[in-house]
Structure formats: C-alpha cells, structure tokens
Amino acid sequence: MIGISTYLEGSAAWGQWRMEAALLPVGYPSLVRRAGGLAAMLPPGDPATAPEVVARLDGVVIAGGPDVEPARYGARPHPRTGPPARERDAWELALIDAALDADKPLLGICRGMQLLNVALGGSLVQHMEGHVGEVAGEFGAHTVTPLPGTRYASLVPGEFGVPSQHHQSVDRLGAGLTASAFAADGTVEAVELAGKRWVAGVQWHPEMADDTRVMADFVRAATP
Template structure:
C-alpha cells in the first residue's frame, strides 16, 4: 500500500556551502582545487540538513538565481581575506593576496539570497563578505586595533573568547545572552553596513556577529561555530529556517 503524504519522511533541507579554491595536493597531483573542511559538512548534517558544495566560478546572475532556487539555505564559509579594493582601501601589509573569483561569487550569492529571502549563515570570512557586500568596511589587521594577536594566536590554533549577545536579536533566541567561542581571524568588521544589526561583541568591542533583520533568517558570526561539535544551535537554527523556507515554496 502506498504511503500517504503525512507518512512520508520529511526531506532534509538542502544547504549550499561556499568553498575554497586553492592549490592543493592529493596523491601525485598538485593542482588548483575546490575544497572545504569536513567540519562544515558535519555541522550541517548533524543539524538535519543535506550539504552541497558551491565552488567559486564565473558569475552569471541568472545562473546564480537558478542555483539558489534549488537550495533551502546558504552558508558562506571562512577563508582568505576579502579584497580591500571592494571597500575602497589599499591592502595592509598583513592582508592576504586577493581571491577575486571567490569574492565575486560570494557577493553574487549573498545579494541573490537576500533578494530571495533565502536563509543564510555567514561564518568568519562570510560575516566580513556580508558586511562588504552591503557597503561596510573592515579592520584589515585586528592586532593594530586591540594590541594583541589573541584572535588568531598562531597558525592553525584557535583562540577562545567570550562574546556578549544583544537581547532581542535572532542570535539571542538561538544562543542566549553570551558564550565562549572559537576565534581565528586577524580582520574584523569596522564600519557596519546600513541594514545590519550588531548582535554580539567581545569585551574589547570587537564585533563578533551581525544579522539582517529585513530577512527571515540572516545571521553572520565572526567566530567558527563549526569547530564546536558539542554546540550545533546555529546550524540547527539555519536548518529550521531552511525547512520553513522550503515549505513556503511548496505552498506557492
């Protein structure tokens, strides 16, 4: 006997995650390759979503819209520094070489996601990319601002910082009034773009999260929640919003 619609299992929301595009070695090969640390994929699947990877590629607005129409949610992942030319600055001596292909791709994805009200989560670089895409700027080298390298202690070594979360924000609904987080960033948000709301800071004033109140779910954090296997609340929030988005599309 065929199952009724109410008996069919609910499909896992499909979450697209942007990826790196770097020189990579595997076996005998040393080539340019798209890749993403597995912790991002685990964070999505642990929260009940299905992860698909979105490597940097030439931007075609119609193709971007079609791509996002096939997704239920979007994650803009961490990685290399955003090109300072995008926010009207010359590069700092400590700013990494620009990855303009990735900048263009993620800018297009975020712009189209906002227009479509597709739920999204920015992580580290993703928070910076969101701010820049909407007209904000960055501190190019955070040690110049805070006087230490505690936000990026050493290569491949995460720092731990306490963040305070603003009451009444989407982030506070998910995480409460504060928590300790994994940080690994030498840049940070400076002038916040119009429309973004600062939802978390550290004790020394560094912006660690922003959100876009004009969309159903638009959250971006400067820290690395994917590194905390014991706490998947941010990803659960995204997946829940993605499930609601998918349900609304089916009803249209």
C-alpha cells in the same frame, strides 16, 4: 539542501594525485548534517550563474577563508592584509546578492560574515593586534556576549565560549545590519539583518565546536 561556498586550491595533493581542487574543511558539511540539513559544495564559478544556483538551494552558507580585497569597500590594503582572492570574492558576493534577492536563509561564517557586511556597504578593520586566533593556522578561544533582543540572544542567551581564528573584523556596519554579539574587546562577533527570513553572520568558527544552536535555527528556517 544547504549550499556552502568553497575555494579553489591550485595544487592539492591526495594519494598519488596532485591537481587543482575545490576544497572545504569537513567541519562545515558535518555541522550542517548535525543540525539536520544536507550539504552541497559550491566551488567558485561564473557569478552570473549565482541566481540559478541559489534557486536550487534552501539556504546558503558563506564559509571562512582569506581576507576580502580592500578595494571591495574602498580601502587601500594594510601591510598585514593577505593577497586578494578576486575570483572567490566575486563568486561569494554574487551568492550573497542572489540569496538576499530570493529571500533565502543566509549564514556567513568568519570571512563570510565580513563579506556579508561588505556586500551591504560596510567596511572592515584590516588588522587587529592582540585579538585571539590572529596567528594564521592557530585557533584561539574567547567569550562572546549576546545583545539582548536579537535573534542570536534568543538562541544563545548568555556568554558563550567560541573557537576563533581571524585578524580582521567588522568596522562600519552595512545597511540594515545589527550587531548581535560582541567580544570583550568590543569586536563585533555576530550580525543579523532584519526584514529577511533569516540572514546572519558569526565571526567565529562554529564548525570547529560541538554547539549547533545557530546552525540548527538556520536549517529550520531553510526547511521547506
């Protein structure tokens, strides 16, 4: 059972309805299912309940989404940084802390990787010029290169094309994190954490592609 963080949308519409909703692009649960897991949505809630929630799960995925509030890593907002999503930041940081404390497999995707880095004391580049997919709502594609000797390199041993949409990236790595893949421009594209059962992050969006290698390894690690 894999929990996936979601976000709240104040005015979502479907059919005759328009109301607040907890949303998650369908690619996330689809990827979990294709990799052999069962998906459960985790809408933002009371951060104090995160340990209880994580205890009922076999693994946690922190999904992509809006920019992490710069105050979380001691920075002032860049003019191109999006508005804060404080409720989501607090909830997902609590999920990350609970997963790390319980040694549950943890995968961060895009924002999720950035938030994992922040949770471990790292910082972010708030805006990159010229990186693929930096236009909001437009996915680009580029190649990532694994770092030999890392978990990611054992799963994807050579250069691989990935779908991407982000304008922020990892700057200073958080405590214990190792960069395990890079883009051609030097952007950190994947990270992993030693000393835990399975903790990693990818900057791209695997839910937008057919490749399941990273998610399948994550699900295997989470399987009781």
